[in-house]
Amino acid sequence: MSDTITLSGATLPDGRTRDVVLRNGRISVLRGPDHPYQRAFAGLDLAGYLLLPAPAEPHVHLDRALTWQPVGSDPDGRDGAIRSWRVRPARYGLGDLRRRSREALRTLTARGVTAVRTHLDIGDGRVPLRAVEVMAELRAEFHRVLDxxxxxMPAPGTTDRTIVDAVSAGARVIGGRPRLAPDCRQETRRLLRLADRAEVALDLHLDDGFDPRMLAVGDLARLLRASGFGRPVTASHLANLNRLSPSALGRVTETIAASRMRVVALPSPRGCGLPMRALLAAGVPVAAGGDHLRDTGHPMGRADPLATAAATGLAPDRAWAAVAGHARAVLGLESGGLEPGAPADLLAVRATSLAEALRTLPEDRIVIKSGHVIARTAPTRKVRVAA
Incomplete structure (x- = not known):
């Protein structure tokens, strides 16, 4: 397999047309279309395609993916989806979990995603770490096409030992939903302590209920500054920020920015819809994730970064940054870009501009990972006109 490939005639987000040379897994050169080549390389014609830095998925639940049809959802109250899921997992064996997760990863890859962070429930059932063990196997299986x-994600009552064992089984981040514990503050401190002990990052679901009287994200931000915790920390959901007055929101966003934690918004019908503009204005780089893929939380989840970006309501360039550069930063990866030296993780879509791509969500896509094409979708269209 050649280590050098030229993407010819690609449209960049700023409207320029360029030939992009990829070498050894990185962008080597960007040239105007009339630039004379010194030597010929293997090429890919991208005329008519928009070339973008590849997106990442910073927040998805692969153990629940594709379970809507057999599981359904309890519509009663905010936590109906959580209850629906918890009474069903025992019905699914390891083979079913592996099949659904593999299909979800293939869908994400075909849509352009080259890096994924998945939250997996642990502590429930007779095999408390089965999801982690299966996903560790799939991580090895998919290592050439995505990170x-x-x-x-420990269930309420999960012991410290089980959480630490999950790290030994393959987890690289400790998560949790502190609001489901009897004492939210105490649970936040426990999970931070365990992440420090296991020397891994922390990624918590916070403030996704309906009680704005205590903002767990503010408590976490202050705790981080006081503790000197040195590993990456991410807060996801944060729906209660929407219930704050402008002055209170300003104070909280400043506290979050000072703590240097990362934030993930989930701008889907069942996501948090947090005030991304206020956080961005405070200097907090906000990523955006899909959260659910046709499961109890959202039966229409698409696993499509274009749809996630469009749902943010931000200007096209900022919307794409949320699912690309900022999302990769949450995962601790290089931010990527379209300049020499950047990783050659790229997505080409059939569109003339980023605004058009976010509006039309084209299925015609070419996905490039480390300088090699790993997926290509070319939809077939047939239209019959009545005589």
């Missing part, structure tokens, strides 16, 4: 990070 897969595993977050261990």
């Amino acid at each position: 897969l990070q595993i977050v261990a």
Whole structure:
């Protein structure tokens, strides 16, 4: 397989047309279309395609993916989806979990995603770490096409030992939903302590209920500054920020920015819809994730970064940064870009501009990982006109 490939005639987000030379897994050269080549390389014609830095998925639940049809959802209250899921997992064996997760990863890859962070429930059932163990196997299986990070999400009452064992089984991040514990503050401190002990990052679901009287994200931000915790920390959801007055929101966003934690928004019908503009204005780089893929939380989840970016409501360039550069930063990866030296993780879509791509969500896509084409979708269209 050649280590050098030229992407000819690609449209960049700023409207320029360029030939992009990829060498040894990175962008080597960007040339105007009339530049004379010194030597010929293997090429890919991208005329008519928009070339973008590849997106990442910073927040998805692969253990629940594709379970809507057999599981359904309890519509009663905010936590109906959580209850629906918890009474069903025992019905699924390891083979089913592996099949659904593999299909979800293939869908994400075909849509352009080259890095994924998945949150997996642990502590429930007779095999408390089965999801982590299966996903560790799939991480090895998919390592050539995407980077897969595993977050261990302990159920209420999960012991410290089980959480630490999840790290030994393959998790590289400790997660959690502190609001489901009897004492939210105490649970936040426990998970931070365990992440420090296991020497891994922390990624928590916070403030996704309906009670804005205590903002766990503010408590976490202050705790981080006081503790000197040195590993990456991410806060996801944060729906309660929407209930704050402008002055209170300003104070909280400043506290979050000072703590240097990372934030993931989930701008889907069942996501948090947090005030991304306020956080961005405070200097907090906000990523955006899909959260659910046709499961109890959202039966229409698409696993499509274009749809996630469009749902942010931001200007096209900022929307794409949320699912690309900022999302990769949450995963601790190089931010990527379209300049010499950047990783050659790229997505080409059939569109003339980023605004058009976010509006039309074209299925015609070419996915490039480390300088090699790993997926190509070319939809077939047939239209019959009545005589």
